[in-house]
Amino acid sequence: MTVSWLRGFWTPASAATVVALAAVPLLLGGSPYHLFLLNTIGVFAMLALGLQLVLGYGGILQLGYAGFFGLGAYTSAILTTHHGWPFPAAFVAAMVVGVGGAVLMCPIVRLRDVNFAMATFVFGLILELVYNQWSAMTNGPIGFRGIPAPTLFGLTVLEPQHYYYLIFVALVAEYLLIFRLLHSPFGTALRAMRENETACRTSGVDVTRVKVTLLLVSSAIAGAAGSLLAHMNGFISPPTFGWATSVALLMMVVLGGVRSLPGAIVGAAVIRLVVEQTSVLGQHSNIVFGVALVLFMAFLPTGLAGLAGGLSARMPWAARFGARSVTP
Amino acid sequence: MLETERVSKRFDGLVAVDAVDLAVERGEIRGIVGPNGAGKTTLFNLVSGLYGVTGGRIRLGGRDITEVSPHARAAAGLGRTYQTPQIFPELSIFDNVAVGLAGARPPSLRDALVGRRRLRHDARAAVEATLGFVRLPVGLGALAATLSFAEQKRLELARALMGGPAVLLLDEPAAGLNRVEIDALVELIGEIRDRGVTVVLIEHNMKLVMGLCGRITVLDFGRKIAEGTADEVRRDPLVVTAYLGRSAGAGV
Numbered sequence: 001m002t003v004s005w006l007r008g009f010w011t012p013a014s015a016a017t018v019v020a021l022a023a024v025p026l027l028l029g030g031s032p033y034h035l036f037l038l039n040t041i042g043v044f045a046m047l048a049l050g051l052q053l054v055l056g057y058g059g060i061l062q063l064g065y066a067g068f069f070g071l072g073a074y075t076s077a078i079l080t081t082h083h084g085w086p087f088p089a090a091f092v093a094a095m096v097v098g099v100g101g102a103v104l105m106c107p108i109v110r111l112r113d114v115n116f117a118m119a120t121f122v123f124g125l126i127l128e129l130v131y132n133q134w135s136a137m138t139n140g141p142i143g144f145r146g147i148p149a150p151t152l153f154g155l156t157v158l159e160p161q162h163y164y165y166l167i168f169v170a171l172v173a174e175y176l177l178i179f180r181l182l183h184s185p186f187g188t189a190l191r192a193m194r195e196n197e198t199a200c201r202t203s204g205v206d207v208t209r210v211k212v213t214l215l216l217v218s219s220a221i222a223g224a225a226g227s228l229l230a231h232m233n234g235f236i237s238p239p240t241f242g243w244a245t246s247v248a249l250l251m252m253v254v255l256g257g258v259r260s261l262p263g264a265i266v267g268a269a270v271i272r273l274v275v276e277q278t279s280v281l282g283q284h285s286n287i288v289f290g291v292a293l294v295l296f297m298a299f300l301p302t303g304l305a306g307l308a309g310g311l312s313a314r315m316p317w318a319a320r321f322g323a324r325s326v327t328p
Numbered sequence: 329m330l331e332t333e334r335v336s337k338r339f340d341g342l343v344a345v346d347a348v349d350l351a352v353e354r355g356e357i358r359g360i361v362g363p364n365g366a367g368k369t370t371l372f373n374l375v376s377g378l379y380g381v382t383g384g385r386i387r388l389g390g391r392d393i394t395e396v397s398p399h400a401r402a403a404a405g406l407g408r409t410y411q412t413p414q415i416f417p418e419l420s421i422f423d424n425v426a427v428g429l430a431g432a433r434p435p436s437l438r439d440a441l442v443g444r445r446r447l448r449h450d451a452r453a454a455v456e457a458t459l460g461f462v463r464l465p466v467g468l469g470a471l472a473a474t475l476s477f478a479e480q481k482r483l484e485l486a487r488a489l490m491g492g493p494a495v496l497l498l499d500e501p502a503a504g505l506n507r508v509e510i511d512a513l514v515e516l517i518g519e520i521r522d523r524g525v526t527v528v529l530i531e532h533n534m535k536l537v538m539g540l541c542g543r544i545t546v547l548d549f550g551r552k553i554a555e556g557t558a559d560e561v562r563r564d565p566l567v568v569t570a571y572l573g574r575s576a577g578a579g580v
Contacts (some may be wrong), residue, residue: 095517177441184440185426185433185451192427199414200482202376204402204431213437300447 018263021168025161035160039273042167043229046174048252048264049254050221053178055250056258057187058214059194061117064124065249068219070131070241071101074138077147077236087150091227098223101127109211143237150231163232169210170228174221174263177195181217188271190214213271244286246273249294256305266304329354329493330375330527335384337370337550344370346550347384357517357527359541361534361561363570367413367550372497376408377401389494403431407493411500411530413480415487417473421464424472424483425455428490454490461488462516470535478509480531489520496520498529502536514540538562546570 028034047069054062072094079085079093108119131138138144150157151167157163180189189205201207217315230236248271256267261270278285300307330352337345345367352358361366373379375386377398377508386394393401407428424499429451433439436441439447455468466475472483481501488496501517502510510533517540521527531537536545538558546561548570554561561567 181437181440184435185429185438185447185478186435186437188419188426189421189430189435192423196414199410199416199487200427201398202402202408202431203487204429205400205426205427205432206397206399206430206436209526211527217437242360276356301448 004217011276018172022165025164028036030218032160035164037272037276039160039163039232040229041269042171043225043232044249044252044272045265045268046167046171046225046228047222047249048256049171049174049178050218050225051249052259052264053181053221054214054218054251054262056253056260056264057182057194058190058211060211060214061113061120062215062218063117063121063246063250064127064243065120065218065222066102066241066243066245067124067127068098068222069226069245070127070236070238071219071222072098072228073236073241074131074226075143075223076227077144077230078137080231081144083141087148087152087231091150091224094223094227096149096218096223097315098219098221098226099216102219105215106212109208109215121243122248124243128238128242131241138238141238143235144230145235146234147230147234147236149234152158157231167228167232169267170224173321174224174233178261184208186213247293251289251296254293254305255296255303257307260303260305263303263305270304329389330528331387332371333385335371335374335386337367337374337379338382338383342491343550345374346572348550348552350552351406351526352526352547354526355524356516356543357521357529357541359537359544360528360530360536360547361532364545365549366547368469369499370550371547372408372530373497376497386395395572399431402491402493403434403495405492406497407488407491407495408497409481409484409488409499409501411503413477413484415472415480415484417471419472421459421466421472421475422467422468423482425449425458425490426451428487429454431491439568453571455486458486458489461519463512477504478506481505487514489525493525495526495528498527498531500530500532501556502531502533510536548564553558 024038025035044260047065051065052060054060065215075097077089077092080087084101085093105120105123108123111119120243131187132141134140157166172241182190189200193200193205193207197207226241229240251263252267252271254262254267255270256265274288275285278288281288302309330350332348332350333346334349335345336343336347348367348371356379360371362368370379376379377393377396381394384394385392388401388406391404393404393406411574416427437557455505459466462485464479464481464482466484472480476482481504485498485501498517502513506514514536517529519528529537529541541558543556544561545552548565553570554564554567556564
């Protein structure tokens, strides 16, 4: 029931998860490789959550999402490196430019289904092309080097475990934002829109406005994630923001479970780990992804979240906790 | 209150609605009848804005709404239901009804991010009151898909009423209901009118139409062929041949 806005976020499970995630760097004892991997997962979890909002809940096939990720990354990189902007300002600018990119995409909101999906895919391709070709700004395919580590409140975030907490805070903030959004009248309209657009319109819901808002919010999120990635790695190059990443993000949402926020995070973790393990395959890893996506759609359409939900419903404690659903 | 002026809709070669004039007075319950394919639902789709007109004008409370989008028409005081209930099956009862508030207060990011405890409280009170009014005594948290057909129709009606409509379009409200449910519906529509809502309804159940509607408009092949009180319409020779057919004397 969606009478409450934020009530329902803090369950024993969610509190334990937040505490456990906060403790991870202490447990790893500062292994730079594992922390780097975790930080990358964190950034992609932010993206997967943003895509879950627009695609999973909104039912809007945004297939060029990685392009907006790139907008944030390049904006933040250029402003801090060439123009001496402080990190917080560049971070905000990354979100603003992400939103700006989405505004350019707004005219295609009236397209439907496959046409809309194709338009977003092409939009992503165009952005990737810009990152490759506009060498004066992006340094082209060679990549953009020397992005400074972020400075917050006079402290420079250099250590991976400190960067972990930066991403962690951003991820939790994003999660809460989306959670709240979904439990507000806007969230109700959004879920209603996916089920029956006609009934929504004659009930007074401005469907176009809802879709535009979703695209803008999700693009701001992608911009923020891009900024965090750029400063974490100190180096960015166009393939990170290309169509293959958009497809990987789509897989994170599908694998984790459409319309599940925890699912998006788990999906991001699994896919990034698979990417790490299959990177020796080079280009062939796309084949692995393709086959995996088809298998998942065929055998586990509700994703890992659906699998977890199905399992926990069969457990002895299901009667006690089963009624409390995490997803609205 | 609701006027159409020579409203037409053409689908390729087919003229579904042909220059229909309609003038529904405030507080009226107007019946729209006609054989299947007469253009009744198409007329509703034109009035509610799901279809654009091929010709003619539509006015709501004196304001021309011909070019206004469906959600803005709803916000301007036009509510409707559908032949088969168009609900949100995977949403809770509460959410289904609360969607009807969107016209009065467009769902915004700001309301989502700022607390608005009061807003939540008011919404809940309004939803409960409306569900009570349409006599749907069910838990707010249950999924709409679990409701029976008759209950889904009342749920849809509750959603339409949440927008505080000045004019309510009901597309075959009695279809699929049993006699007891129809009696309750007749009473309910009377109460809706008593609240100052102008009602326009499409219905095949002639007993209901004759009992409720002060005036009746008859459509056939997209054209208005008759209009008047129940008695006038019943005696109209055009109606008898076009709509009621040869068995009219026995049936009505």
